[in-house]
Amino acid sequence: VPGPAVRPPGEPLCSARSDGGVLLLTGEIDLSNAPEVTEWVAAAVAAGVTRVDLSGVSFICAAGVTALLAGRDACLPGAAPLTVVCSPMVLRVLSLCVTEGDGLRVVAADGSDPMGGDAR
Amino acid sequence: MTLGSAGHQDGAAFAHTVVVVESDDAVATRLLPALRASLAAGERVLMVVREPTAALVRDTLGRDSARLDWQDPTAFYQGLGAAYERFRRYLAEEHAAGRQVHVVAEPDLAGDRRPSVPADRAAAYLCYESICNESYAPYGSPVTCLWDTRCYPPAVVDGARRTHRFELTDAGRLLNPRYQPPEEFLAECNDAPLDQPPEPVDHDLRLIGAGQLALVRAALRAWSEEHRFAPAAATNVQVAVTEVAANGLTHGTPPVRVRAWRHSGTLIVQVDDGGGPSVPATAGFRPPQPAQRGGRGLWLARQMADTVAVHTAPDRTSVRLHFPAELIQTLSVA
Numbered sequence: 001v002p003g004p005a006v007r008p009p010g011e012p013l014c015s016a017r018s019d020g021g022v023l024l025l026t027g028e029i030d031l032s033n034a035p036e037v038t039e040w041v042a043a044a045v046a047a048g049v050t051r052v053d054l055s056g057v058s059f060i061c062a063a064g065v066t067a068l069l070a071g072r073d074a075c076l077p078g079a080a081p082l083t084v085v086c087s088p089m090v091l092r093v094l095s096l097c098v099t100e101g102d103g104l105r106v107v108a109a110d111g112s113d114p115m116g117g118d119a120r
Numbered sequence: 121m122t123l124g125s126a127g128h129q130d131g132a133a134f135a136h137t138v139v140v141v142e143s144d145d146a147v148a149t150r151l152l153p154a155l156r157a158s159l160a161a162g163e164r165v166l167m168v169v170r171e172p173t174a175a176l177v178r179d180t181l182g183r184d185s186a187r188l189d190w191q192d193p194t195a196f197y198q199g200l201g202a203a204y205e206r207f208r209r210y211l212a213e214e215h216a217a218g219r220q221v222h223v224v225a226e227p228d229l230a231g232d233r234r235p236s237v238p239a240d241r242a243a244a245y246l247c248y249e250s251i252c253n254e255s256y257a258p259y260g261s262p263v264t265c266l267w268d269t270r271c272y273p274p275a276v277v278d279g280a281r282r283t284h285r286f287e288l289t290d291a292g293r294l295l296n297p298r299y300q301p302p303e304e305f306l307a308e309c310n311d312a313p314l315d316q317p318p319e320p321v322d323h324d325l326r327l328i329g330a331g332q333l334a335l336v337r338a339a340l341r342a343w344s345e346e347h348r349f350a351p352a353a354a355t356n357v358q359v360a361v362t363e364v365a366a367n368g369l370t371h372g373t374p375p376v377r378v379r380a381w382r383h384s385g386t387l388i389v390q391v392d393d394g395g396g397p398s399v400p401a402t403a404g405f406r407p408p409q410p411a412q413r414g415g416r417g418l419w420l421a422r423q424m425a426d427t428v429a430v431h432t433a434p435d436r437t438s439v440r441l442h443f444p445a446e447l448i449q450t451l452s453v454a
Contacts, residue, residue: 013334028337031366032330059337061362062416069413089355096205096423101410 014057016040023049026056029064037064041071045082053085055109060090065097072103081105135262136253137293138284140277142269147176150288151224151266158222159187168193169226169266189221193228199356199447200241201422204248205407208255215259226266241442242276243309244427249283250305251405264288306401314431314440317390323380330369333362336378340389343380344443347387353448357441360424361389363417364439368393372437385445390438398432 014027014037023044029037041052052068054060072082083105086094094106139150155177158165166189167174178185198206214221229242249265256263267280281287281298282305288294300308322343325336337358344354361378368376372393380389404418422428425441426448432438 028334030330030333030337030362031369032333059358059362061359061366062414062420063366065416066414092355093359093420097408097416097420099408099410099412103411 018044018047018049021049022051022053024053024056028059029057029067030059030061031063034063034067037067038071038074041068041082042074045072045075050080051083051085054090055085055087057087057090060093062097065094068104069102083107085109134253134257135286136249136256136284137262137264137286137288138267138280138296139264139288140267140269140280144176147173147266148180149290151264152177152180154264154288154293155181155188155224156184159184164219164221165189166191166221166223169224170228173226173266173268193226199424199426200244200248201404201425201428204252204255205423208252208259208407211256211259211261214261220261223261223263224266225263226268229272240429241427242272243279243312244429246276246279246283247306247309247405249280250300250302251402253283253285254302255405255407302405303401306405310399310401310430310432312429312431314390314429314438317379317388318381321379321381323378325378326375327365327369327378328374328376330366333365336365337362340378340380344387347382347445349387349443349445349448353443353445356424356448357387357389357443360421360428360441360443361391363421363424364389364391364428364441367417367439368437371399372396387443387445388440389443390440392436392438395433395435395437399430399437403430404428 012027013033014025014029016023016025016037018024023040025037025040044052068082068084081103084090084094085107087109091106091108094104098104098106139154141147141150155165165187167177168191169177170193174190177188181188211221211223227245229245252263265280265284267277269277272280278298281296282300284296285299286293287296323339325332325339327333327336340357340361341354344357345351349357365376365378368374368391373395374393377392378389379392380387382388399418403415404422406419408416408419418428421439421441426444427442429440429442430438
């Protein structure tokens with residue numbers, strides 16, 4: 001596929017680290033790394049993490065949203081919501097396709113609660 | 121059988137009513153009685169109509185026209201999927217607050233006189249007019265849509281009739297025998313083949329695996345920005361194309377071919393794969409439901425593009441996305 005390289009060869013599209021009980025993801029999330037993201041979220045949730053910070057994620061799509069939900073469900077079926085801290089791009093996507101019943105609490109990186117009460 | 125003014129009497133059926141007019145007189149004889157009835161019943165009426173219609177209603181109703189809520193239709197100028205979803209959320213909020221509103225809308229696809237808006241935008245608009253029979257139904261607010269035969273070809277007006285359960289006629293509000301349920305109407309839209317992409321195109325990329333999606337995104341972002349798309353609008357292109365290409369890799373047969381070209385002020389991307397299970401006619405038109413797992417991809421693509429046309433054949437699935445600069449640019453975030 002022609003086109004500019006998006007990152008140095010060998011560097012992963014998205015990386016994860018834990019910091020003070022928060023799972024921090026950085027990079028882009030799509031179909032190619034969705035299984036990894038599911039595993040990272042599932043492992044973090046199993047270890048008691050309730051907050052995933054995506055403020056360093058510059059791209060997410062439906063496969064990424066499904067990965068977050070699957071990771072959360074692996075260990076938290078029906079339990080407390082998983083808080084997802086969003087970059088502006090992530091916030092825009094989640095506000096279009098995540099509903100209140102999905103078990104995610106979506107917040108902007110600046111701390112506001114854009115989903116509001118019953119609105120999405 | 122004559123029904124009520126706007127349809128509160130109809131119980132479960134969503135009162136989605138078309139009024140077809142061919143003259144100013146027809147507006148007066150068909151629409152105005154319904155407006156007067158709504159006002160007499162104390163209903164709130166939200167008017168989202170073109171200026172010539174607004175002027176006619178004001179002149180005829182006189183002082184009473186101030187009791188209508190007038191909304192500038194240009195506020196609705198954005199991609200079609202986003203506009204319908206924003207309006208669905210408005211109706212949901214009104215419903216949650218225990219309110220009903222009689223919405224009177226008139227499409228302004230005049231756009232369609234602007235060279236950069238694709239000719240088939242009316243067809244895409246009618247798809248949303250069809251699915252909203254389902255998606256707006258829970259909220260109890262009647263919606264009356266005015267179509268002026270002086271503005272649209274007969275096939276489009278016929279489509280308007282096929283997407284509204286009721287019609288306001290000189291004899292009042294009648295059940296419309298031309299109405300088709302959304303599944304049926306959308307299946308017919310899906311049958312329309314796409315014309316050939318031009319040659320050459322700006323980008324012609326082939327993907328065999330998901331690892332290449334990021335490269336396609338980067339190429340299309342640069343391309344969008346070359347054509348003066350703001351960062352938010354370039355994000356629309358990236359998300360929509362990523363979703364459709366990912367669907368091709370997941371449900372279709374690779375390689376997935378992505379072609380991108382420009383027509384006047386509109387960026388156009390077509391994604392083809394070697395075929396698979398046919399795409400359900402309603403795919404991407406229904407808002408995601410709570411606890412739904414997959415199935416958000418085409419929904420997001422339809423939210424991000426202005427129009428998304430899908431055509432399935434036994435050996436090929438083709439999806440064409442339109443991003444008219446003036447509509448997509450109005451999105452302001454991220």
